[in-house]
Amino acid sequence: MEFEAPVIDWAVLSPVLVVLAAGVVGVLIEAFVPDRVRRAVQVVLTLAALVGSVVAVALLWDRVATDGFAFVVNGTFLLTPFTLGIQAVVAVLAILGVLVIADRTRTGDDAFAPTAAAVPGTTYEDAAREAGLQQTEIYPLVLFATGGMLLFPATDNLIVLFIALEVLSLPLYVLCATARRRRLLSQEAAFKYFLLGSFASAIMLFGIALVYGFAGTVSLETALFRMAQPGGPILELMPALVIAGVLLITVGLLFKIGAAPFHMWTPDVYQGAPTPITGFMAACVKAAAVGALVRVVFTLSLGLDEELRRNLEVGLWAVAILTMLVGTVAGAVQTDVKRLLAYSSIAHAGFLTVAFVGFSETGAQAVLFYVLAYGLATLGAFAVVTLVREQDADGVVLGEATHLSHWAGLARRAPWLAAAFSLFLLSMAGIPLTAGFIAKFGVFSAAVVAGAWPLAVVGVLASAVAVFFYVRLIVLMVLTPPAEDAEGAQDAEVATEGQDAPDLAADGAGSSAAAGRTLAPARTLRRAPVVVLSSRGFATVAIVICAVGVVLLGVVPQLALDWAGQAASFRPVQP
Amino acid sequence: MNPYVPVLVLMGIAAVLALGGVAASAVIGPKRYNRAKLDAYECGIEPTPLAMGGGRLPIKYYLVAMTFIVFDIEVVFLYPWAVDFVVLAGFGLAAMVIFLALITVPFVYEWRRGGFDWV
Amino acid sequence: MIPGVAADFSADTIVTSIVKAVLVVVFLLTSVLFAIWFERKVVARMQVRPGPNWHGPKGLLQSLADAMKLLLKEDLTVTRADRVTYLLAPMISVFCALLVFAVIPFGPSVTIPFTDYSTPAQLTDFPVATLYVLACASIGVYGIVLGGWSSGSTYPLLGAVRSTAQVISYELAMGLSLVSVFIMAGSMSTSSIVESQTNLWWFLPLAPAFVVYVISMVGETNRLPFDLPEAEGELVSGYMTEYSSMKFAWFFLAEYIAMINVSAVAVTLFLGGWRAPWPLSVIGDGVLNTGWWPVLWFLAKVWLLMFFFVWVRGTLLRLRYDQFMVFGWKVLIPFALGWLVALATFQWLGLAGVTRTQMFVAIAAVALLAAVIVWLLPERKSPDRSPDDGGDGRFDAFAGGYPVPPLPGQSLPPSPRARRTVPPAPPESSGSPADVDAEETR
Amino acid sequence: MSSFPWLTALVVWPLVAALATVLTGAGRGRPASGAASGGGAFSAGSARTVALVGSLVQVALLVGAFGAFDTSTAGTHQLTETYAWIPALGASYAVGVDGVSLLLVALSVGLVPLVILAAWREQGGDHVRLRRYLATVLVLLSFMVVVFAARDVFLFYVVFEAMLIPAYFLIGGFGQGAQRRYAAVKFLLFSLAGGLVMLAAVVALYLQVPVDPATGLRPEDAFLTENLTGLALDPTAERLMFAAFFLAFAIKAPMFPVHTWLPDVTQNATPGTSTLLICVLDKVGTFGMLTLCLPLFPQASRWAAPAIIVLAVISILYGAILAIGQTDVLRLIGYTSVSHFGFIILGIFTFTSLGISGASFMMLNHGISTGALFLLAGFTIARHPRRSQQIADYGGMRKVAPVLGGTFLVAGLSALALPGLATFVSEIMVFLGAYARWPAAVLVAVPAVVLAAVYVLLTYQRMFTGEVGAEVVGAKDLDVREKTVAGVLVAALVVLGLVPGPALDYVREPAGVSVEHVGETDPEPVLGALEGSEQ
Amino acid sequence: MDLVNYLYLASILFALGATTVLLRRNAIVVFMGIELMLNATNLALVTFARMHGDITGQVLAFFVMVVAAAEVVVGLAIIVTIFRARRSASVDDVNLLKS
Known part of the structure; x- marks a missing residue:
């Protein structure tokens, strides 16, 4: 028996390896670094690793762009410009996500439970909180998840695809359960995510098994090549086998991007998970999963015959339409801001699907730009959510104020924050001069190019509905007076606002704000139920970057479009 | 002959024996009903209700179970490698050492964090 | 011939298999009867008392009498038991225990007396025979777990859980120690492994692995000093507390068969299997390694190990549960891992053409260097988790930044639920199993 | 001539001014939130001065642009600037004005200082709010300049949609009506819906551009636009695209039946906002029909013209009739605009030089006259202790505030197109142009003139004549600031009414170009008739 | 024996697992359903490997086992946490998020 050791081009693997290695180091840090400095070390390491990944992608860029691809061991790891593009997006978004995750507001707490394993509401948990413990394990977990995301779109090997899926999912399941507040809700979210996620991955795995059964290989391209060339080692049951397999794989991927009808987990999980994680998940997972889906679907489209290809297209049409409708219609009736954003993310999954129904490079370009634009806006939006908190009568800051009614009049408490949030919402709505507009333009162009203009029309209509719920939220923040104002015009707003929102613009509608001010001290000090916390820097940086990014991508998108155009090329099926 | 057939034969005999023994004692043995005899044993006091199912065990046991799974998988991967050690040679060794190192990392983590400290 | 298997079963038919299988079962059952007597007798000798001496010559029939008694006892099923599982558990135990011997070679190819029919003295063998052994042993644990769980009683449940934790902990070390044998033998087939020990039994070059195996085999079989799942003083009888009659007998039987099993595996993998020991093996150019002689050597080795079991039982005290687990996880496993890496490296160097002498010189150099470094390093006392540290008895649940259980010498704060105070126990007994149980039952 | 980027300057300067406005006194306003009325050299209070100066500088820039514009070739785009913006999408930053665009740019630039002046004491004396309001107005101004000067469909679309956001805040955030939020959302949703439909058409249009082989x-x-003009389009596709564009523009230029957002907005926004919104921003709708629908989709335009004419006539009558029934003065003015926009659309879809130049001229006139109405109505309302907008709450204002009464009357008369005022010229041109092609439409629409007289005079009568209303007895007449605003507008109306020639020079040639684009010819030489109609 | 029968068995097991996931309410049972699905896949993989005379399928089965193990660890951790918090492992009881 001869064994030939494979030659591994480590450089090609570097974007993924950097992140995963840092995750491993992070675990060791957990083991050995004293807890005082652990958080600082972890944050630095995590950010460094992600930056390193971005750098690695940049270094690889020219090479991959020139050659069209780079791979390791028969496509086990396969970089195309598109893949690299997705990796870049994921890594950049992950950096921003980590910034939000690492943020501690002025309360000194981050969003994570001091000991995630403790039973909620026990003295043990209280003791942990009082001891100022922190679950710094989240950083390695985030790194592992990111590593999985980087790997997810970058393989031709179906089993690696599956493993990447798990590597990205498993840490997320755990991360979902680590919220500091609303522990039960958080654990429940993790639980649901876990059950449904594993279910979907099991389905996908079975699909992979079927494809393997058909082709005798797990290389997607080879499998399709075999399909196109009868006479290979094809089982006689086939090609039903491979069609079922492909279908199941697609279902698994659609689940991950949260496309209807596999979207049910999204609102629950997004709502229950700690908000920074939700942001990270919403932005990065979607980017990675869409990357993988595009890769798989495009490869399929190259290998399938005309009829099957049409069927696939029809299926994607149905998914896209359903997803857009579900996302926008259900989103319109939500009363919780996180759920609302979750439904928005479902709708965006639909728009993304619109982009690649035609299997064109234009579509891939649109996808790349879209995930970047969407990711920035989503991350920013969730980052803002982390800063808007409830407080009790004594001014103790509680969990996030996610109910929409709490967001009324936010612009008065924190005009800049509200402005940023509005900007993100506008971008998601696709208003011109924001990134979202260019993104949607690209998506609909791609659809029309591919002859799917009815889809583009549905997309446009769905956008119109979606605008409604984004605008509703903006109205609430900017135009609706805060709840206490609504009750009585002279309510003691000032007592609350003093420290948090000094730049408060008193409402001049009829009543004299000055009167309210003089009355305030005389009343019992009533605190508003909602408070906007100032960040300790990280989240602010993330929000600012997201906002600047959204605007830049909206006003001068050329650079990003060029980049996406350069990246949106696919290697043809190898003969 | 398939080498697994003898195993099946042995299994059959073992099953017959296992079942037969219990059946035999059930048939031969005396039957004298006594409620106290059928109670759970607890040093003569009334048995704790809900020992089964509702009983909660220290979290350490779960921890051990989870750690075990990680290591068991490791061992499973070691066996084929060990058998083909000579063939795989340096590459196999390097891969396996990396693999072992990666497995050791969580092990070290758990150790440091007191995962193996009973009491 | 099956590729990768040394023994040749090509002549075997289904009839041969049935005969062999029956022989294996008979062998096991009689061995157990003998083993029980053997154990009682040896322990008695160690304790300077006669031991069983009433039934049969030297009390040899004592075990048979016990078995008969158990068969005639009332077959109880406790009211709170989960009936099906409760019934199934002992059967699983004994069933799995009986299966292991399917792949153990009693000897090489033997000729059936009065015929010229030649067949290996082994039921069967296949390329992953050792894996099969491990699988059977693992499934056997289900018997214990389910038995304890389905009894619907506290002690059995605790016994079952402990047993699971224990078995899986020691199984890892055992599995790791076997890997070195596979590396050396290049096969997992039992007959091939025995074949590979023609010149050198593996227990010598693989002494560390052998030691690990021997320790973990004792742990795996729940024998003293590791008999915590049934620890009489703590858990009455552990998982078998609620069992009686033949169901109890099956557990009992399974335990003894397990001892024979692990001994047989040890013999096969490390002690040359059926091969004659050195001075004998050279007699007559290895004539003692042919024919029926090897069965004798095999049995002798197995009973040597059985004696070891009994010896240990008669000598050592039961470990405290925490010590036991810590020993498994913090000593055996890392040691086995380290050994494995070292062995693999040396083997690879050997393949790469480095001579033994060079290797030994290198090892010596490294060892010397390590010794010097250790000597030079300032002695530093581990700051945390030293038993002496918590001398003041105050319990800080988050010493060192993460949640920790109370150290020996510290006491838990009074439990508000029980409205009773755990008296601050003296250091050596505060972590006693009784306390653990108190913890467990909460 | 085009050495200096006049248009870009006109775009950028308001943004600078907006920034300056928002930063003025920002440092001081902060610690004592809202208590910035205390003054100081750079208090929030002086922000309005900054804004005013900024807008006046803008006027100066506009004058420069006029100077650089060559009237003799008003039909072609001048002062053009073209820079690649998003080459990947084929979009460029391309601006340039022909006569019509220049007039509309002038309208927006000219109205803003007046709006700023009018808003001097608005927002309840809260200077921080006022500062933000004025900054938003200036941002909107920048967008308006771009949208009128855009020579690139993508740029046009982007700004067309982006304008909604400042407009939305102007209505919802700074409005005075109780239902301002509702109105703002209604406005936004209507406009966005139209805009998104248009987006689909924009995408489709882009894809009609042939690919470079x-x-x-x-x-x-x-x-x-020049690249998109004259594409050989599939008739069905062309009609669909036309419909999408037209829908967006019809919503913007409130045309029956998609006008319903307008009265709500005018009722709830400040008069200044309404001025900008109705008088300038909504012109984007008619402007778009004129400069995009007609040249880009000539066949479809001709195909749809009859239906549009019908809708336009309905708008004219419907707006006028509903205006009569209104009790809220601002709402009333809103409805009059529906009527007037009907005229403009009617003029555009006559496909005659006369009609189109009349419509173009009317866009300017209507802006001035309705702006005057809104602002003067705003001054009137400001004199009411409850700031009531109900016509019934007033009476005899002429006696307490004669200047206000007089200017209001002039503005009102201009709304009913009294000869001698600018609106008359344009309305007559539209009628003549339309008569040449759609005589029936003219016959049906003419009664609207009578209706206009009814609603204008009735309102004037109820508010300004008769017994002095109990609540407005102590009202003062216009002060200097208000007089300036009113005076400028009235003067413009009169001047343009009496000497329309120079202004018409700007629209005549573009109108001819438009007719040419549609592929029609003027039914008869009517330019002579125009001269004759001018009294 | 015809190897295709193994495929049928795998499919049936997979369907059983999926049905369990969809119908049963106890978290642990649902979880076991998922495991059953994974193991059915393993069976299919190994069968296919046999059919193709190719070792890849068996290797894949190893990978699947690893992943399944990791899933078990994570899943059990989550389920145990939830169970400890509310003393119930029923999916139906976990409904705070339904709104």
């Missing part, structure tokens, strides 16, 4: 890509300036 060499590169496989579409040209980097594919979205330039």
